[in-house]
Amino acid sequence: MTTVTNNMSSQDHPHRSKSAQASWVLLQVLKLRIFVALFAVVLYFSLSVDNFLTTNNLLIMAQHITIIGILAIGMTLVILTAGIDLSVGSTVGFSGMMAGFLIMNGIPIGDSVLFLNIPEVILVTCLVGAFIGYINGALITYLNVAPFIATLGMLYVVRGAALLFNDGGTFSRLQGHEELGNMGFSILGNGSLLGIGIPVWLLLALTLVTWFVSYKTPFGRYVYAIGGNESAAVFSGLRVRRIKLWVYVFSGFCAAIVGLVITSQLQTGHPMTGDTYELRAIAAVVLGGTALSGGRGSVIGSVIGACVISILNDGMVMSGVSNFWQMVIMGLVIIIAVVIDQLQQRLHKRVMVLT
């Protein structure tokens, strides 16, 4: 029996290597599936919707991508460590209210009120967002709360805090006052540089920086190592706690930027802004091929995932698809993405065995 099998396998070898080669090619296609998906979405809508490929529309769609894209960048690092951050949507709302509060009401100090200028407002708001991330990280690393629970708790705490800011009300008309020197907040969301909106530049910069950090710096590699095998990372002497803490701080920071951008675009801080955005960010990350179990994925994939979600959304609006169908289609796309991801994993194992 054994000899027969051996014979067969040696005869079979050329054929097997061919099938291995086919599997390998398929694997490469699957790995690039997010680019394929993006291409397919753009192709479909450019054929079916007028004015889809105009410069103007592309610029507008790029602006829409930034919201989910920037959240997805922060979320990717968190998910790479096998964590999750459910509080980002609430942080978006909170930081918008924070900026609105700083511009409209100022900081009361004793009898006087301190009004910050716009760069200071942006800085303070980003720091507050990072601090919310720090609380998440501290709960997870020092108090050993599971990431899902810690950030779920913070989802409520932070949203409640956003609502408390103005008793559920909004901060509107954020033009600022000349005499207070806090005009110009709308530039952040509505201004443009070289014809491209400032939020889009922010997204590009954050993508590049995070990509560089995650691939080229020890910190980035540690993030992958922790997600791949946390115990191994601990035993290798990595400062796992500190690395995880920073990942959540960064996610909070990204959420604060998104909150600032939205508030600047609308000229209104609304406490419910960003409701369920955490789920959209997670969807973009998953769509981009990052595994929820950690250790595998990339920031670029997540940003492309955000592009797919956002462009799909805009394209459906432009072609007049009803909102309810949009939700169904979006859900199906996410499910299909995960199914393909599982296929890829199985294929990956097979290719590893075969070669």
Added chain:
Amino acid sequence: MKMTSMQLLNRFASTATLSAMVAVAGVGSAQAQGDVDLSDDGEKGNIAILVNSLDNPYYSAEATAAEARAEELGYAASTFSHNEDLNRQRDLITSVVGQGVDGIVLDNADSSASVAAVRYATERDVPVVLINREIPEDGIAIAQLTHNNNQAASQVAQAFIEKVGESGKYVELTCNLADNNCVARSNAYHRILDQYPDLEMVARQDAGGELVKARQSMQSILQSHPDIVGVIAGNGPVALGAISALESAGMDDVTVVGIDGSNDERDAVLDGQLYATSMLQAQELARQGVNQLHQYLETGETGESERQLFRSILITEDNAESVNNFEYKDN
């Protein structure tokens, strides 16, 4: 996506509220048996006010006005929000009924699905007055007070036509087609606008009642239809989101109209960005609801027919100054 997270949130929140309420109820009864009797916290009795969510200026104006009127009439009033969750609405109603409340003023979570919850209270001799939203059955609630969406939308549509004329392309952004009020407004808009064959609706999109979604949808629609003359919006936030999109596209000659009448819309009308809106008289409606509950508790009847419609007030640049927290005051 919105539903999932909201439901999740509500499930947690309702558990939290219930446990808090049980605690409060415990304290309350302890006080009643002790030196403080019930007449102290409300000489006429207790009224529970249940509204949707207190983060929305409409509901918070409604709740505040109802509470103030109830206290004026000598009741102790407590306000709860069910956040559009039927399960939580039922939990809240069963617990306030269990606490022996004398009457309930309810802005319900979903019209037809709320019938059972209202019946639960009336079967235990706790009268319920419905405000803002109706239920499809008669004879269960003692009164159902709603805004006349038809009148509001017709008025706004008329103002829209007077401004843009009888021809041109326009866009409709609905607020949330899962809500009856929103559907009624859209229908009423079209009853007027569809009479003009040269007035063409080139796009219609549901913006879920949200600012950001309205802005993004409007921006996308503008790519296909840069030549529109007007936008009709289902509610205030949607109108404001559309304005923000038009503004960033530099199209300030497009006429935008909405319905709601919040302070943010008032400011937009004063700034000349929103052409017209219709202010729902939330405070007046809520006060009338409490009045009729009071009448019923005193005499056994409200003296009015069960279903009553409240007219809304058309707001333009001329009278926007008179709007404050869904209350219209002529100066």
